[in-house]
Amino acid sequence: MKIIAIDRKGVEHTVEGTIGWTVMEALRDAGLPVAAECGGACACATCHVYVDEEWFGKLSPPSPEELDMLDMAVAVESNSRLSCQIRCDPALEGIKVTIAPE
């Protein structure tokens, strides 16, 4: 599935996501600058993204664990999510995310 990712310079990238894998993994494998320090364990908040409004509501709501971890992210907005907690799914085809500041 296609993921549209906007990097920290505002440049738009089209990235291929594998169904069942996470958006973080797709961004990281495409060489985009998500640190993902904990490797996807929902333990570091360094894969923080803003999800475009059109897609935000389609996501399954964040777990209490993810909400807790977002407390450790900087510049959290109402459409903030951790990309390691978003699983690629055909329903999310074309999802647009912006990589949050470091």
Added chain:
Amino acid sequence: MNSMTPVNPPPERAETDVIIIGAGPIGLFAVFELGLLDLKCHLVDILDRAGGQCTELYPEKPIYDIPGIPLVTGQELTDRLTQQIRPFGAQFHFGEMASALHRLEDGRWQLSTDAGTVLVAPVLVIAAGGGSFVPKRPPIAGIEDYEGKSVFYAVRRIEAMRDRDVLIAGGGDSALDWTLNLAPVARRLTLVHHRDGFRAAQHSVTRMRELVAEGKIDFHVASVKALHGAGGQLEAVTLAGADKKEWRHGANAFLPFFGLTIKLGPIAEFGLNLHENLIPVDTAKFQSSTPGIFAIGDINSYAGKLKLILSGFHEAALMAQAAFKICRPNEKLRFQYTTSSSSLQKKLGVA
């Protein structure tokens, strides 16, 4: 980082066989492999305890790919490694950042830390993972100019906050602990967080809410958008609420507590031909381009590298063989198994 820094002991100078930067699982296991060869170690780590990412990022998360241990948490793995290396009496320098490296005339390495510790050894092992854990800096324009003067990522002396208008940002234990600790000292204390929910200990959250109800502190669901002041002295900040409405809030001390992130730090200046923040090594010794300096674990790179704890363990074992030849050039190294060698078992305290 939510505890106060104790008064530092006087700077130490020590000579040893091997200096290890990083007390994560790989640095710890390196102590074991080096110890079997009678090599003594000093370890330097910026965190205040052993374990590196395992204890800092995921102490309670299960790890499933440690050979022979179907499930272990980051904390348990660290505890077990600490137990395993106890016979070897390694010296730990916690809360210190390896800051400068020099080669002495006799060929040994001299490593200095930001706390003034000076270590000298023929072998340096870098087991620093992704680098140093440092406080996350909020992406607010110009915040660097205020750091250390009116923006602080740690509180070293409570008295430094007396009678100041303190603004704390964050929703974890550090943010809540300092809100409670500084409330009686500050002239006015305000806590801001992006949501009305916290990941901190429940009793801290309850106490904070009591203080708000008593009118002793303020809490806003808001985030800091801009800093205002001059010469590093903060005068006010711009806050934005959940409804994006912005307002100006007077504050002359700002304490952002968003946990730690990993930055490579001074290792980048050690002259090791870094490639994308990784240290290239050979796969026979895991030695860097500089003889006597080894790199093991997540910080090294070679063809086929996998960033797995088990790979780091293997790298530590091979590194130790090569380190022995540097530290004991006139001695013969005999390969032995812990299962059958009574001399190894003596070192381990089991024979």
